[in-house]
Amino acid sequence: MATESVIEISGLSKTYGSGSKQTLALNRLDLSVRRGEIFGYLGPNGAGKTTTIRLLLDLIRPSAGSASIFGMDIRADSVEIHRRIGFLPGELSLWEGRTGDQIIHYVASVRGDTRGIAKHADELAERLDLDKTKRVRDLSSGNKRKLGLVIAMMHSPELLILDEPTGGLDPLVQQTFHDMMEEYRAKGKTVFLSSHVLSEVQAICDRVGILRDGELKAVESVEKITNVEFNWVDVTFRDAVPAGLQQQLDNMPSITDVSTNGTRVRMRMIGDFDPLLRAISGGYVEMLHVEEPSLEEIFLAFYSGDEEKLQ
Numbered sequence: 649m650a651t652e653s654v655i656e657i658s659g660l661s662k663t664y665g666s667g668s669k670q671t672l673a674l675n676r677l678d679l680s681v682r683r684g685e686i687f688g689y690l691g692p693n694g695a696g697k698t699t700t701i702r703l704l705l706d707l708i709r710p711s712a713g714s715a716s717i718f719g720m721d722i723r724a725d726s727v728e729i730h731r732r733i734g735f736l737p738g739e740l741s742l743w744e745g746r747t748g749d750q751i752i753h754y755v756a757s758v759r760g761d762t763r764g765i766a767k768h769a770d771e772l773a774e775r776l777d778l779d780k781t782k783r784v785r786d787l788s789s790g791n792k793r794k795l796g797l798v799i800a801m802m803h804s805p806e807l808l809i810l811d812e813p814t815g816g817l818d819p820l821v822q823q824t825f826h827d828m829m830e831e832y833r834a835k836g837k838t839v840f841l842s843s844h845v846l847s848e849v850q851a852i853c854d855r856v857g858i859l860r861d862g863e864l865k866a867v868e869s870v871e872k873i874t875n876v877e878f879n880w881v882d883v884t885f886r887d888a889v890p891a892g893l894q895q896q897l898d899n900m901p902s903i904t905d906v907s908t909n910g911t912r913v914r915m916r917m918i919g920d921f922d923p924l925l926r927a928i929s930g931g932y933v934e935m936l937h938v939e940e941p942s943l944e945e946i947f948l949a950f951y952s953g954d955e956e957k958l959q
Contacts, residue, residue, distance in 0.1 A: 654807055654838045655681035655704065659713035662699050662862075673699045675862040676713065686829055686839040688849040688870075691859035697842040698738055700859075701811055705735060717807065731759075734800035738811035738842075740792055748773070748780035748787075748795050752802065759803050769802040775824055790816035797825070808832065810841040814848060826852050873946060878918045882937040883928055885911045890931040897927060 662674040674696045681687045691697050702708045704715060706726035715722045717729045742751055756765035773780050778794040787795065793816050800808060808829075814822045822845075829839055829852050843849055849856060850870055858866045866873065889908055897906045897915060900923055905916040911934075917924060 652683045653680045654683045655679070655715070655717055655840060656719075657700075657704075657713070657715040660700070660703060660710055660715055661712040662696075662703060662708065663711040673862055674703070674710075677862075677864055679857060679864060679867065681838060681840055683838055684833060684836045685854040686833055686841070686852050688853035688856040689840060689842040689859065690844075690846075690849065690856055691842075695859040696862040697859055698811060699862075701735075701737075701809055701840075701842070704809065705730070732805055733807045733809060734803065734805035736793075736796045736800040736808075736810045736813055738815075740796045742784045742792065742795065744785040745783060747783050748778065748798075751784070751795070752780065752799065755799055756802065761803070765802050768804065769798050772798045772801055772828075775828070776821055788816070790818065790821070793817055794821070801828070806837055808837070808839045808841070810839065812843060813841055814843070814845060822848065878916055878941065880939050880941065881915050881917045881924065882935070882939075883913045883915075883933060884935040884937075885913075885928075886932040886934040887911070888931070889913055890928070893927060893930070897924075900924075900927070 657677050657679040660674060660677040661672070664671045664673055677696075677700065689697050689700070699708070703710050704717065704722055706722050706729075709723070718732060720729055722729065746754075752769045753766060756769070759765060769780075772778075773794070776794040776797060778791060778798060780795070780798075782791075784792065784795070793813070797810075797813060800810065814825055817825065826848070832839055833854075841853075853870050855867060855869050856873060857864055888911060893913065894906060894908060897903050897913070902919045902923065903915050903917050905914075907914050913928075915924075
């Protein structure tokens with residue numbers, strides 16, 4: 649049986665301006681986010697991540713295409729959709745002169761369940777180590793982010809849409825946030841988050857979508873997207889790099905990006921090690937170190953348009 653989709657996007661585009669001054673912010677986006685998953689939406693600044701989120705929330709209107717949440721149209725059914733989701737914007741604007749408690753109770757009253765929501769807000773604030781009695785103007789950027797998370801989560805929404813949720817949070821609170829997201833997933837709820845914190849993405853996301861220049865370049869599981877075919881190899885010789893080794897390596901099709909620094913040679917290698925071992929056997933090898941490409945390298949390759957480097 650097919651997995652139910654919570655978010656379904658088809659051919660979604662957004663253009664700003666007109667005539668020769670048109671800017672294409674999002675280009676024919678097709679994307680499906682499944683119920684019960686944590687989906688990471690990644691891309692550099694200006695890639696179209698926030699535009700996508702604003703379109704989903706009906707804060708701006710698309711130039712073409714359509715999208716649905718919970719099977720409902722994002723425009724025609726936006727009020728009902730908003731009732732069932734929680735949202736944390738990338739730039740959070742709150743009433744500077746009000747306390748966290750006052751804002752929480754106001755938002756809870758708008759949602760129509762002051763007692764139950766406020767109780768859950770207390771629990772969330774305690775876990776995030778947030779002092780709700782302080783006025784917003786007196787909160788640090790990290791504590792404002794905590795307040796935003798409490799507001800987004802306090803009504804236990806079926807879907808969380810979070811734009812850079814952990815910006816400004818200290819490492820201990822980030823770990824608490826990760827635990828909370830995993831608890832959401834365990835309850836069958838869905839999280840759609842944009843993030844620049846790649847370690848966070850690797851830790852909690854089930855799948856990721858990589859956006860560049862308004863176009864979706866890849867949608868894969870975190871496990872699959874990091875399962876690339878090459879390794880970085882460092883060889884350190886005791887005395888000196890054997891004469892002619894650089895030329896040998898340059899002539900080997902399975903080895904590229906060779907660099908030498910003193911007695912150390914670094915290279916990018918695909919396939920079997922035997923040709924390399926034969927090539928370096930003319931010197932005394934003090935150390936041989938093999939490492940997989942980092943998540944940062946993989947995403948930067950997608951961001952820069954060099955996906956072929958991952959092959």
